[in-house]
Amino acid sequence: xxxxxxxxxxxxxxxxxxxxxxxxxxxxxxxxxxxxxxxxxxxxxxxxxxxxxxxxxxxxxxxxxxxxxxxxxxxxxxxxxxxxxxxxxxxxxxxxxxxxxxxxxxxxxxxxxxxxxxxxxxxxxxxxxxxxxxxxxxxxxxxxxxxxxxxxxxxxxxxxxxxxxxxxxxxxxxxxxxxxxxxxxxxxxxxxxxxxxxxxxxxxxxxxxxxxxxxxxxxxxxxxxxxxxxxxxxxxxxxxxxxxxxxxxxxxxxxxxxxxxxxxxxxxxxxxxxxxxxxxxxxxxxxxxxxxxxxxxxxxxxxxxxxxxxxxxxxxxxxxxxxxxxxxxxxxxxxxxxxx
Amino acid sequence: xxxxxxxxxxxxxxxxxxxxxxxxxxxxxxxxxxxxxxxxxxxxxxxxxxxxxxxxxxxxxxxxxxxxxxxxxxxxxxxxxxxxxxxxxxxxxxxxxxxxxxxxxxxxxxxxxxxxxxxxxxxxxxxxxxxxxxxxxxxxxxxxxxxxxxxxxxxxxxxxxxxxxxxxxxxxxxxxxxxxxxxxxxxxxxxxxxxxxxxxxxxxxxxxxxxxxxxxxxxxxxxxxxxxxxxxxxxxxxxxxxxxxxxxxxxxxxxxxxxxxxxxxxxxxxxxxxxxxxxxxxxxxxxxxxxxxxxxxxxxxxxxxxxxxxxxxxxxxxxxxxxxxxxxxxxxxxxxxxxx
DNA sequence: CTGAAAGCGCTTACAG
DNA sequence: CTGAAAGCGCTTACAG
Numbered sequence: 001x002x003x004x005x006x007x008x009x010x011x012x013x014x015x016x017x018x019x020x021x022x023x024x025x026x027x028x029x030x031x032x033x034x035x036x037x038x039x040x041x042x043x044x045x046x047x048x049x050x051x052x053x054x055x056x057x058x059x060x061x062x063x064x065x066x067x068x069x070x071x072x073x074x075x076x077x078x079x080x081x082x083x084x085x086x087x088x089x090x091x092x093x094x095x096x097x098x099x100x101x102x103x104x105x106x107x108x109x110x111x112x113x114x115x116x117x118x119x120x121x122x123x124x125x126x127x128x129x130x131x132x133x134x135x136x137x138x139x140x141x142x143x144x145x146x147x148x149x150x151x152x153x154x155x156x157x158x159x160x161x162x163x164x165x166x167x168x169x170x171x172x173x174x175x176x177x178x179x180x181x182x183x184x185x186x187x188x189x190x191x192x193x194x195x196x197x198x199x200x201x202x203x204x205x206x207x208x209x210x211x212x213x214x215x216x217x218x219x220x221x222x223x224x225x226x227x228x229x230x231x232x233x234x235x236x237x238x239x240x241x242x243x244x245x246x247x248x249x250x251x252x253x254x255x256x257x258x259x260x261x262x263x264x265x266x267x268x269x270x271x272x273x274x275x276x277x278x279x280x281x282x283x284x285x286x287x288x289x290x291x292x293x294x295x296x297x298x299x300x301x302x303x304x305x306x307x308x309x310x311x312x313x314x315x316x317x318x319x320x321x322x323x324x325x326x327x328x329x330x331x332x333x334x335x336x337x338x339x340x
Numbered sequence: 341x342x343x344x345x346x347x348x349x350x351x352x353x354x355x356x357x358x359x360x361x362x363x364x365x366x367x368x369x370x371x372x373x374x375x376x377x378x379x380x381x382x383x384x385x386x387x388x389x390x391x392x393x394x395x396x397x398x399x400x401x402x403x404x405x406x407x408x409x410x411x412x413x414x415x416x417x418x419x420x421x422x423x424x425x426x427x428x429x430x431x432x433x434x435x436x437x438x439x440x441x442x443x444x445x446x447x448x449x450x451x452x453x454x455x456x457x458x459x460x461x462x463x464x465x466x467x468x469x470x471x472x473x474x475x476x477x478x479x480x481x482x483x484x485x486x487x488x489x490x491x492x493x494x495x496x497x498x499x500x501x502x503x504x505x506x507x508x509x510x511x512x513x514x515x516x517x518x519x520x521x522x523x524x525x526x527x528x529x530x531x532x533x534x535x536x537x538x539x540x541x542x543x544x545x546x547x548x549x550x551x552x553x554x555x556x557x558x559x560x561x562x563x564x565x566x567x568x569x570x571x572x573x574x575x576x577x578x579x580x581x582x583x584x585x586x587x588x589x590x591x592x593x594x595x596x597x598x599x600x601x602x603x604x605x606x607x608x609x610x611x612x613x614x615x616x617x618x619x620x621x622x623x624x625x626x627x628x629x630x631x632x633x634x635x636x637x638x639x640x641x642x643x644x645x646x647x648x649x650x651x652x653x654x655x656x657x658x659x660x661x662x663x664x665x666x667x668x669x670x671x672x673x674x675x676x677x678x679x680x
Numbered sequence: 681c682t683g684a685a686a687g688c689g690c691t692t693a694c695a696g
Numbered sequence: 697c698t699g700a701a702a703g704c705g706c707t708t709a710c711a712g
Contacts, residue, residue, distance in 0.1 A: 002456070004689055015699045020691065031697060048456045052401065053689035055392035056704045066442070070434070076427040083423045087416040094410070094444055099458070102406070102442045104434055116342070116388045118439070228627065257627055287568060287597055289629045344705055355683045360707065371681060393705035396688045 235262020575602020
């Protein structure tokens, strides 16, 4: 049947504890000869440690939860950008011999439940809005074990990893201003008092200040969510609502691509009539026509840094409460040009 | 600290077993009054069952592994199509109160290790090639607990869920033949003796037979993998290598979209000079120009069926060894037209 | 309808 | 360098 620690111990003629030490690499306490013998016998018997028993006894599972919003306990909503991060996180955890529990979260309470129920060593929050993060970082959540990606929530409860959203939007606006644009729409989800969109809006305004001008606040066009369809609808009505506008900055590539489609449907040419800049640098940017100018985020760094910070916090018991901000850069493609 | 079954039992003045029965819904064995009292106290105390202890004692974890190929233990490779399935699988499992362990697999042996180590109730294999599946379905894997998506491997070891690949390719070819095309390239990963690509190639040929003609086998253009870049390279050389060709069927949308880009770069117009048909019906198909004609797979059904089959097999202990094949349909968009 | 006891497969102090 | 014992928090026969 199942091969247990006891079986290996009996075969090797040592105690279970010694086998445990060998298996877990606590070699300081075991002689070389014993290590070799135990290892050989464990391999012969096909011994595979039982993670449940380990978790129970050690009160630690070597498992990390990747928690993702799931509206009304129904469907997981993962953007292409977050999908890419997910893949990288799995890889980073696997490299370090951790396992990943993927779980959709409908209610903030489920975060605590997931942590406790599975003895999770920690959790990464991916894709939550600022307001949700604020609700999650309540007293029940152990800060040292929970990390939010793209979070700006204040307070000591959750450390975070995010791209330099302020600088990214500033780069985008600067690029358009340099090309000669002045009437530029900013579009994305409604900016909260803090959070990703707020940062980008602030960086966007800063670029105007850098150029000695001021952004016309009436050119803020909030959308419900960053989807292709919302972008398309905005693109369709853009020239009617804002005849003076010559450029658009969208907080997500998928939104920008929808806008390009809406503009095309309404008879406007990109970039001749309207320039468009996105954010993320999805592969998709190179598949559409014209290819989308955008702000590139370093997905690999985001995932790796998140995992590294979290595991360091877990393994050293010291909480790195300094959030990490990653560099971004402008990728110039074919969706931007001087206004005519 | 942690609230355990024992705490609830003491507070309620009943045995641990009774609490266990209440918590697990074995109500046949407990009086209504006791159920109510235990439930109330459990809620008051904030009792959350420990999954590790449960797994250990019950030898079942209510956890399912989602296993995905990870080349050389380095990076997870998930196609957009499989990403969408992943999200749906998580949702389906969560609805049924199962948890999901996401794990990249570099070596077939890791499948067994994952199952044993975490007492997984079962596993779903997503994104593996036929050859890999054959290696995985060795004697060590308990068939009733492992299900392969898009698998055609013979034998009783793994049951599967897939789209009707034969019919899909036949629909694609039929569509092109109806339009008047005769010289049609088939491209995708090299067809194995069995598997998804083989099915599609056979269906593709069948359409020609249906039309009383025969496909020119020299128009098979294998690519290493279904990527945009491989498609682009094929598109670039297509008209030079096959001047007579007026249409292409690709086994994946992403490949088809790359082909369209390569064709455009080489100066050919789609669909005027060359028609292109893809497979999958990714959202992406509607974002590119021209919009891609393709064969639509039902992603939700694929994920839901996979979960349902697997859980039925687990919970009833009866192995549904009849693989399930899901319907597909043609989605006509702008990348196909009659040859000129 | 309810309970006492054994046990799932590990790790953790404590001793030597 | 090695071991015996207790315990992690649950479930599973077995009894009554």
